[in-house]
Amino acid sequence: MEQHQPNPNGHHGSKLNRQMLGKLLVVAVMMFGFGYALVPIYKKICEITGINLLTPKDSMVGDIKNTQVDKTRTITIEFDANVQGPWRFRPTVSSMQVHPGEMAQVVYEVVNTQSRSVDAQAIPSYAPQQASGHFKKMECFCFKQQTLGPNEAKQMPVVFYIDPALPKDVKTITLSYTFFEIGGLGKKAS
Structure with missing residues (x-):
């Protein structure tokens, strides 16, 4: 018969x-409280140091003004399109007037005229050449390859601003895109 030995610590072990x-x-x-408190501490540190600034709430966006817009200057932006492939490609407007620092948008239209899918890429160029470093695109179809289905039409936006540091003698900038097929005619219809 097995003998049960009492706990040498008695009830003391369960108390421990x-x-x-x-x-x-x-x-x-x-630990949970510390982790929870880190969020406002992190936000305050970012606010004080100016790093990783958080996006303001949507209700505040309407009140924010871009103080970098130079209302004393007007730049004419001309839009151009060149094609090297099976499509029609053009800007929806031929030109627009913008102030340096002001956000603007233009839309380019492309139509695949083939009964097969095509992969394409747009490459921008600027005139005068010195304007290229001052033409700042926030959104552009040229950032990635485009796939157009058979007979598909797309409207593709370009959101941009002109850096106020643009030399004062530049009054007109031409933004030209060349839209070309990637992979050529060897691609099979999907």
């Missing part, structure tokens, strides 16, 4: 277990 459990619970609650 309860104390340890209590301490662990307090530590876990404190």
Whole structure:
């Protein structure tokens, strides 16, 4: 017959277990509280240092004004399109007037005239050449390859602004895109 030996610590062992459990619970609650408090601390540190600024709430966006817009200057932007492939490609407007620093948008239309899918890429060029470093695109179909289905038409926006540091003697900039097929005619219809 097996003999059961009493716990040498008696009830003292379960009391130590309860104390340890209590301490662990307090530590876990404190860790959670510290992690929860880090969010406002992080936001405040970013605000003070000016790094990783968070986007303002949508309700505030209407009140924000771009102080970098130079209303004393007007630049004419001319839009051009060249094609090297099976499509029609053109800007929806031939030109527009913008102030340096002002956000603007133009839309280019492309139509695949083939009964097969095509992959294409647009490459921009600027005239005068010195304007290229001052033409800042925020959104552009030229950032990635485009796939056009058979006979598909697309409207593709370009959102941009002209850097106010553009030399004062530049009054007109031409943005020209060449839209060309990638992979050539060897691609099979999908």
